[in-house]
Amino acid sequence: MNSATLEFYQVSYSIGGNLILDDLNFRIQPGRTLVLLGRSGSGKTTALKMLNGLLFPTSGSVWVEHRSTTDWDLIELRRSIGYVIQDVGLFPHFTIGENIGLVPRLKGWTPQRITTRVAELLDQVGLEPAQFRDRYPRQLSGGQRQRVGVARALAAEPKLLLFDEPFGALDPVTRVELQDQFLELRDRVKKTSIFVTHDVREALRLGTEIAVLHRGRLEVLTTPAEFLNSTGPEARAFLATL
Amino acid sequence: MIPPYLLQEMAQLTGEHLVLVLSSMTIAVGAGLPLGILLTRRASLRTPLLGFANVMQTIPSLALFGFLIPIPFIGGIGKRTAIVALVLYALLPILRNTLAGILGVDAAVRESAIAMGMTGRQLLWEVELPLAAPTIIAGVRIATVTTIGTATIAAAIGGGGLGVFIFRGIASVDTTQILAGAIPAALLALLSDGGFSWIERRFSVP
Numbered sequence: 001m002n003s004a005t006l007e008f009y010q011v012s013y014s015i016g017g018n019l020i021l022d023d024l025n026f027r028i029q030p031g032r033t034l035v036l037l038g039r040s041g042s043g044k045t046t047a048l049k050m051l052n053g054l055l056f057p058t059s060g061s062v063w064v065e066h067r068s069t070t071d072w073d074l075i076e077l078r079r080s081i082g083y084v085i086q087d088v089g090l091f092p093h094f095t096i097g098e099n100i101g102l103v104p105r106l107k108g109w110t111p112q113r114i115t116t117r118v119a120e121l122l123d124q125v126g127l128e129p130a131q132f133r134d135r136y137p138r139q140l141s142g143g144q145r146q147r148v149g150v151a152r153a154l155a156a157e158p159k160l161l162l163f164d165e166p167f168g169a170l171d172p173v174t175r176v177e178l179q180d181q182f183l184e185l186r187d188r189v190k191k192t193s194i195f196v197t198h199d200v201r202e203a204l205r206l207g208t209e210i211a212v213l214h215r216g217r218l219e220v221l222t223t224p225a226e227f228l229n230s231t232g233p234e235a236r237a238f239l240a241t242l
Numbered sequence: 243m244i245p246p247y248l249l250q251e252m253a254q255l256t257g258e259h260l261v262l263v264l265s266s267m268t269i270a271v272g273a274g275l276p277l278g279i280l281l282t283r284r285a286s287l288r289t290p291l292l293g294f295a296n297v298m299q300t301i302p303s304l305a306l307f308g309f310l311i312p313i314p315f316i317g318g319i320g321k322r323t324a325i326v327a328l329v330l331y332a333l334l335p336i337l338r339n340t341l342a343g344i345l346g347v348d349a350a351v352r353e354s355a356i357a358m359g360m361t362g363r364q365l366l367w368e369v370e371l372p373l374a375a376p377t378i379i380a381g382v383r384i385a386t387v388t389t390i391g392t393a394t395i396a397a398a399i400g401g402g403g404l405g406v407f408i409f410r411g412i413a414s415v416d417t418t419q420i421l422a423g424a425i426p427a428a429l430l431a432l433l434s435d436g437g438f439s440w441i442e443r444r445f446s447v448p
Contacts, residue, residue, distance in 0.1 A: 089354030
């Protein structure tokens with residue numbers, strides 16, 4: 001299976017008496033890209049972290065490939081999920097090549113296969129392999145770093161990709177470039193993806209589905225086309241920013 | 243100039259001094275590094291352990307050496323007691339810098355490492371320790387330089403080392419003897435400081 005089914009079943013999460021997620025129920029089919037749209041503090045990042053076992057529901061369950069995250073071997077689960085965050089989180093002491101090749105190495109690929117894969121991925125994200133492979137993250141621009149972040153997430157053929165506001169810190173021009181690249185990748189690799197953002201334009205461009213989260217509750221989950229006619233107050237509030 | 247009769251003794255006492263410093267630093271790093279790592283994992287131990295190491299630092303060194311003499315097993319007269327005291331002194335900078343170095347690793351980097359499926363051990367060895375290395379080495383460097391100085395007091399409880407010259411020189415009001423102890427100790431401190439700062443740079447992120 002190279003693309004996963006995801007399911008949130010009556011998921012609630014609270015911490016210190018605050019309800020962060022409130023009875024989330026939805027399912028994503030393989031190969032779809034769900035955008036979680038919401039304000040800061042709406043619980044979208046929390047929902048994302050439920051999928052790779054960085055957090056677990058207080059009640060309810062999250063299912064990846066028909067298996068609850070509590071039943072997964074977490075190391076195995078995480079190695080099969082690509083994860084891209086706004087702060088990128090590249091390892092500053094690893095070269096770009098080592099950063100991208102990390103999960104393949106953890107999974108025990110041969111060095112030769114890793115080298116080939118790294119070159120292929122750098123190409124895919126528009127960075128010249130010979131030029132970038134041996135550089136260190138701090139020698140790259142923000143946009144280049146985030147491209148490496150995407151390449152790293154794709155490296156070990158994950159069945160699921162998680163994006164947590166990956167382009168939020170980039171300038172508008174670079175952001176659009178990376179969104180284009182994301183679309184191209186989305187249509188080519190057809191991995192199930194969850195993309196967290198608070199930018200409604202980005203949501204409309206990148207999602208095959210859009211879910212609006214408001215104070216931990218799912219207000220609506222629909223296609224981008226139908227989302228434009230959505231009547232929910234939070235969805236309207238987001239559409240008003242267009 | 244140094245009278246020739248002092249030279250041979252200088253060589254011997256410098257050797258003793260080095261043994262004192264190397265043994266206590268080996269023990270201090272061997273204990274302080276794992277303890278510092280433990281402190282990053284168990285926040286509840288931080289206050290008591292750092293508190294203990296802090297208190298040890300506040301005891302005047304001459305007094306600490308003295309306090310240890312009557313304690314069974316670790317105390318008495320001689321090198322062993324001196325090493326125990328030096329270890330207690332060296333612990334704080336190593337503990338504190340190990341803790342600060344590891345806790346100082348960028349949260350996004352740590353979260354990425356976990357989310358990419360690193361085990362706890364891989365996170366420690368491949369991410370936390372390499373990134374904390376310059377800070378940890380700086381702690382060892384501070385500890386070593388102070389230990390070289392403090393080890394001169396070992397002579398007061400029969401631990402040998404360059405302090406022998408200094409105490410003898412003070413007792414006989416002989417500046418030559420004091421300098422014969424102080425100058426090699428200062429040179430050792432300068433050398434190790436330089437050596438460690440070189441190592442520190444080697445471990446810094448390019």
